[in-house]
Amino acid sequence: MDIKKCVVLGAGTMGGGIAQLLAQNGIETVLTDVRGDIVQGALNKIKKGLAARVEKGKMTEEESAGILSRISGTTGLEAAAGCDFVIEAVLEDVSLKKEIFSKLDSITRQDVILATNTTACSLSEIASAVKNPDRVIGMHFFNPPVVMKLVEIMPALQTSPQTVERTRAFAESLGKEPVVTLKEGVAGIASRVLAALLNEAVWVLEEGIGSAADIDKAMKMGANQPMGPLELIDLIGIDIHLAKTETLYSKLGDARYRPCYLLKKMVAAGYLGRKSGKGFYDYSQIPPVPTKL
Ligand SMILES: NC(=O)c1ccc[n+]([C@@H]2O[C@H](COP(=O)([O-])OP(=O)(O)OC[C@H]3O[C@@H](n4cnc5c(N)ncnc54)[C@H](O)[C@@H]3O)[C@@H](O)[C@H]2O)c1
Incomplete structure (x- = not known):
């Protein structure tokens, strides 16, 4: 699968960590939030975390600089245009997520998977906001996303088997151990x-x-x-x-x-x-x- 560029929506606890994980795996990543200072705060946090790893000898200066060069920050959703995969990690509010997915529908290419990191919002309800809901899926990372091995991949009622398989392969390419739920539950297994x-x-x-x-x-x-x-x-x-x-x-x-x-x-x-x-x-x-x- 050829995923070169991703957008992560929401620069909070999870979004910042997911953006770092993607950049660490060579993916050009755009991190977005509603305000520039929130995005900047998340970028500073990533920078500080990487600097600490360099100091402890766990990473070289070059590796850290390479990761940082692959992450950019912005506000708004327009950055999703031209991306190959979208991961949404905004507040746990189904109305907000539906509103965002409905906008993403017209901004992104139709072959782009729209993944949500929701813990317990209805995936099928989020998917209902999109014209082609078979490309919507739950991709549930654990905190901190860079460290935790598990990613729960959770299909909505409308998700196609191709979307499930592409998401599973993507999670594996990030060094994760995915578990795919057989159907949507109220939340993931863990x-x-x-x-x-x-x-x-x-x-x-x-x-x-x-x-x-x-x-x-x-x-x-x-x-x-x-x-x-x-x-x-x-x-x-x-x-x-x-x-x-x-x-x-x-x-x-x-x-x-x-x-x-x-x-x-x-x-x-x-x-x-x-x-x-x-x-x-x-x-x-x-x-x-x-x-x-
Ligand atoms: N924190 C965890 O341990 C954890 C673990 C797994 C999944 N999740 C899920 O991940 C999602 C995010 O959780 P979090 O803990 O990172 O929350 P958080 O509150 O730390 O961050 C959410 C971010 O979303 C931003 N946001 C709000 N509206 C937005 C919009 N329209 N566009 C872009 N950004 C917007 C907020 O400004 C905030 O920075 C939730 O759905 C949550 O259930 C959280």
């Missing part, structure tokens, strides 16, 4: 299974059965997990995890995804996790209110 597991860990904390540290220790030592579930929620972002479980709960109506009230309280209080914000470990240091049975 997101769905993981959300239930992570949610259960919060319930165990909420019920006062174990401390955050012991819940994570139990899952690391007893289930061979590389990271504890609460540590992982902190890394993903408590607000992002909450939004995901709320979506799964509303779409599946299954109690396994009912978000724990503790999550809502923590988000309302500004406990956002990630590396900088307070997370489950800060929370668990707040002494519980004594209860009498």
